[in-house]
Amino acid sequence: xxxxxxxxxxxxxxxxxxxxxxxxxxxxxxxxxxxxxxxxxxxxxxxxxxxxxxxxxxxxxxxxxxxxxxxxxxxxxxxxxxxxxxxxxxxxxxxxxxxxxxxxxxxxxxxxxxxxxxxxxxxxxxxxxxxxxxxxxxxxxxxxxxxxxxxxxxxxxxxxxxxxxxxxxxxxxxxxxxxxxxxxxxxxxxxxxxxxxxxxxxxxxxxxxxxxxxxxxxxxxxxxxxxxxxxxxxxxxxxxxxxxxxxxxxxxxxxxxxxxxxxxxxxxxxxxxxxxxxxxxxxxxxxxxxxxxxxxxxxxxxxxxxxxxxxxxxxxxxxxxxxxxxxxxxxxxxxxxxxxxxxxxxxxxxxxxxxxxxxxxxxxxxxxxxxxxxxxxxxxxxxxxxxxxxxxxxxxxxxxxxxxxxxxxxxxxxxxxxxxxxxxxxxxxx
Amino acid sequence: xxxxxxxxxxxxxxxxxxxxxxxxxxxxxxxxxxxxxxxxxxxxxxxxxxxxxxxxxxxxxxxxxxxxxxxxxxxxxxxxxxxxxxxxxxxxxxxxxxxxxxxxxxxxxxxxxxxxxxxxxxxxxxxxxxxxxxxxxxxxxxxxxxxxxxxxxxxxxxxxxxxxxxxxxxxxxxxxxxxxxxxxxxxxxxxxxxxxxxxxxxxxxxxxxxxxxxxxxxxxxxxxxxxxxxxxxxxxxxxxxxxxxxxxxxxxxxxxxxxxxxxxxxxxxxxxxxxxxxxxxxxxxxxxxxxxxxxxxxxxxxxxxxxxxxxxxxxxxxxxxxxxxxxxxxxxxxxxxxxxxxxxxxxxxxxxxxxxxxxxxxxxxxxxxxxxxxxxxxxxxxxxxxxxxxxxxxxxxxxxxxxxxxxxxxxxxxxxxxxxxxxxxxxxxx
Numbered sequence: 136x137x138x139x140x141x142x143x144x145x146x147x148x149x150x151x152x153x154x155x156x157x158x159x160x161x162x163x164x165x166x167x168x169x170x171x172x173x174x175x176x177x178x179x180x181x182x183x184x185x186x187x188x189x190x191x192x193x194x195x196x197x198x199x200x201x202x203x204x205x206x207x208x209x210x211x212x213x214x215x216x217x218x219x220x221x222x223x224x225x226x227x228x229x230x231x232x233x234x235x236x237x238x239x240x241x242x243x244x245x246x247x248x249x250x251x252x253x254x255x256x257x258x259x260x261x262x263x264x265x266x267x268x269x270x271x272x273x274x275x276x277x278x279x280x281x282x283x284x285x286x287x288x289x290x291x292x293x294x295x296x297x298x299x300x301x302x303x304x305x306x307x308x309x310x311x312x313x314x315x316x317x318x319x320x321x322x323x324x325x326x327x328x329x330x331x332x333x334x335x336x337x338x339x340x341x342x343x344x345x346x347x348x349x350x351x352x353x354x355x356x357x358x359x360x361x362x363x364x365x366x367x368x369x370x371x372x373x374x375x376x377x378x379x380x381x382x383x384x385x386x387x388x389x390x391x392x393x394x395x396x397x398x399x400x401x402x403x404x405x406x407x408x409x410x411x412x413x414x415x416x417x418x419x420x421x422x423x424x425x426x427x428x429x430x431x432x433x434x435x436x437x438x439x440x441x442x443x444x445x446x447x448x449x450x451x452x453x454x455x456x457x458x459x460x461x462x463x464x465x466x467x468x469x470x471x472x473x474x475x476x477x478x479x480x481x482x483x484x485x486x487x488x489x490x491x492x493x494x495x496x497x498x499x500x501x502x503x504x505x506x507x508x509x510x511x512x513x514x515x516x517x518x519x520x521x522x523x524x525x526x527x528x529x530x531x532x533x534x535x536x537x538x539x540x541x542x543x544x545x546x547x548x549x550x551x552x553x554x555x556x557x558x559x560x561x562x563x564x565x
Numbered sequence: 566x567x568x569x570x571x572x573x574x575x576x577x578x579x580x581x582x583x584x585x586x587x588x589x590x591x592x593x594x595x596x597x598x599x600x601x602x603x604x605x606x607x608x609x610x611x612x613x614x615x616x617x618x619x620x621x622x623x624x625x626x627x628x629x630x631x632x633x634x635x636x637x638x639x640x641x642x643x644x645x646x647x648x649x650x651x652x653x654x655x656x657x658x659x660x661x662x663x664x665x666x667x668x669x670x671x672x673x674x675x676x677x678x679x680x681x682x683x684x685x686x687x688x689x690x691x692x693x694x695x696x697x698x699x700x701x702x703x704x705x706x707x708x709x710x711x712x713x714x715x716x717x718x719x720x721x722x723x724x725x726x727x728x729x730x731x732x733x734x735x736x737x738x739x740x741x742x743x744x745x746x747x748x749x750x751x752x753x754x755x756x757x758x759x760x761x762x763x764x765x766x767x768x769x770x771x772x773x774x775x776x777x778x779x780x781x782x783x784x785x786x787x788x789x790x791x792x793x794x795x796x797x798x799x800x801x802x803x804x805x806x807x808x809x810x811x812x813x814x815x816x817x818x819x820x821x822x823x824x825x826x827x828x829x830x831x832x833x834x835x836x837x838x839x840x841x842x843x844x845x846x847x848x849x850x851x852x853x854x855x856x857x858x859x860x861x862x863x864x865x866x867x868x869x870x871x872x873x874x875x876x877x878x879x880x881x882x883x884x885x886x887x888x889x890x891x892x893x894x895x896x897x898x899x900x901x902x903x904x905x906x907x908x909x910x911x912x913x914x915x916x917x918x919x920x921x922x923x924x925x926x927x928x929x930x931x932x933x934x935x936x937x938x939x940x941x942x943x944x945x946x947x948x949x950x951x952x953x954x955x956x957x958x959x960x961x962x963x964x965x966x967x968x969x970x971x972x973x974x975x976x977x978x979x980x981x982x983x984x985x986x987x988x989x990x991x992x993x994x995x
Contacts, residue, residue: 225604
């Protein structure tokens with residue numbers, strides 16, 4: 136990316152900025168109440184160790200569409216805000232083992248995905264600058280001895296095989312106070328991680344083996360209502376509606392009638408809201424695995440008929456999610472248009488916000504030139520250009536317009552924290 | 566200050582950089598151990614709400630010379646690091662009253678000192694962006710009704726008279742969860758602040774009415790020893806030696822013999838260390854009020870004879886400190902040369918590091934063209950140019966030289982936190 140674009144910010148193109156401007160204005164005006172309310176919430180339900188939240192900004196609506204509790208992409212954050220990450224991670228680790236020196240980081244097993252490993256390298260850098268010794272214990276079967284990996288950034292990582300003695304996990308000669316998970320456990324909880332004496336953060340039960348998107352967004356719906364009351368807005372402006380079915384088997388076409396019915400109901404509900412806000416757009420929904428991530432098993436649906444007419448290839452794609460889990464439960468989520476675009480090419484941009492403990496530490500835009508405003512931007516094989524946020528999300532300025540950059544970033548940070556709070560409520564349940 | 570100088574950093578000119586380079590190297594090498602040890606210390610003795618620490622960098626030695634628990638000068642920090650302040654203050658207030666919305670700020674009573682009021686305006690901005698409502702309750706007698714003050718920065722403050730109802734302090738129509746003191750209480754603890762139901766932070770007993778520099782530096786001496794053992798350095802490299810006398814009356818020349826004796830002993834002790842480290846400089850000591858601040862009642866002394874030959878004007882100056890308190894106890898502190906200079910004029914530069922809770926949030930240099938390297942740079946009527954730190958103090962880089970900017974700032978942050986820890990131990994005693 137050319138250097139002069141580093142501090143550019145996507146531009147919001149929408150025919151009806153009315154409700155969002157109202158929302159952004161309300162967020163600024165009620166900032167004190169919002170922050171006080173959030174502080175109280177973190178006391179009741181502490182935030183998970185870290186998270187990233189994908190937002191969609193439709194101009195008339197700003198809402199989270201996915202909350203990742205084992206975030207990657209730390210390498211995409213603005214290096215200028217590294218100090219915020221360092222400060223926040225010090226606090227986050229203090230809560231787990233206050234006198235900790237050594238942490239064992241257990242990443243995803245994609246040992247050849249250098250984009251992912253760059254994120255791990257940045258995460259290690261943050262931890263190291265915060266004053267922790269970190270080594271990487273890999274779950275990958277092919278890591279049977281220490282492997283050095285050279286990264287495009289010039290950094291080098293060493294992946295080491297995990298060693299379990301009794302209920303203590305380590306890598307050779309390195310006893311760690313805690314295990315830091317950066318693996319979403321889509322393929323299940325490996326026995327080597329079960330029943331450990333050390334704290335495992337985030338806990339394995341926040342992995343996709345146990346977690347359901349529908350549960351997350353049910354909590355989020357409650358939170359959006361509480362938040363709407365405090366801020367004085369219609370919760371729908373920040374909340375994507377959703378519906379669920381029971382078991383679905385795409386290959387055997389079982390449960391399809393229920394899916395079609397729910398898709399239609401949700402499309403109707405969206406249309407009602409669009410009518411209310413005079414949004415002249417076609418409603419759409421996203422159908423995706425209720426447990427899962429990485430944008431596999433995701434489709435954009437504009438009508439109930441789209442379901443019946445799925446071809447074999449599309450069905451196969453929906454039937455298996457990351458880690459080979461069969462998709463048996465899906466969530467049908469209101470599609471939120473992305474009307475933020477970047478550059479002359481009008482590339483679609485989707486903000487992703489990063490949090491450590493309950494602090495917003497940065498974010499970036501996923502910029503994609505080959506996707507439309509109603510498509511998922513985190514789909515498999517998808518290529519995006521990361522565009523680091525030019526400003527932090529914690530520095531609102533009431534003297535500026537509500538849609539000025541610093542205030543837009545503040546709005547992102549608020550909505551992302553609502554999603555984080557939903558995750559905190561999930562965490563409290565396990 | 567010309568804009569091109571904003572990111573400049575003073576240059577260290579010294580004939581013997583050996584020991585400091587060794588110190589800076591050790592700080593980098595032992596970073597993990599230092600941070601882990603500090604984490605443990607904050608658990609035992611939580612840090613005060615905020616602090617600023619004046620450091621002196623002699624090249625062969627880097628040491629704190631003053632620790633201010635009611636810091637001013639927030640306006641001199643680099644605006645780029647405002648987010649660090651916001652994040653840290655959120656945490657600091659959370660510890661006092663987690664669900665707080667409203668804070669009452671009680672500043673110094675210099676209602677006409679616009680430099681000071683600019684700092685208050687910045688502090689209010691930090692608190693406001695962190696999500697708190699803040700109003701200023703003034704102890705000044707001439708504030709009998711709300712007074713608007715326009716500041717050179719274009720900002721405006723409103724000073725309001727304090728109202729006490731029973732044991733609750735407020736300003737008209739504003740009930741606050743806590744009282745945030747930014748007044749060092751040199752003139753004593755005003756009755757209006759005593760026995761309040763609300764928490765007062767920092768507590769009034771950390772004001773100069775009760776606090777003694779000698780107690781602070783006695784704690785610091787212990788800490789420097791513990792730290793020296795961890796880092797593997799002679800504690801003297803970070804610790805200014807000091808001695809005390811009993812009561813002194815400069816006007817009546819009482820206690821002078823004791824002072825002379827102690828000055829001589831300390832000068833001899835410094836000479837021994839200078840010999841050990843082959844420092845070819847003349848030792849000096851600083852004599853200052855044991856309770857007090859603002860650089861009043863401070864003198865540089867090169868020999869015991871300097872004490873005997875004080876003239877009437879000098880005695881008068883030493884006899885009264887800020888707030889009119891008679892200086893009856895003095896501390897005799899090892900003078901630490903400042904060999905950091907800035908610009909073509911070789912102006913002397915002294916780093917001041919700011920902390921909120923136990924987090925280092927920024928700092929600036931006091932740059933003074935008319936002072937020598939053995940003079941106090943925070944003396945009355947003194948004019949300095951603030952030069953904001955170009956980098957944060959929390960982002961060390963082991964791939965860079967130990968005396969590179971980011972690593973030097975990290976070293977400042979470490980030594981400043983040692984002084985903060987001494988203050989935390991003072992706090993634990995009261």
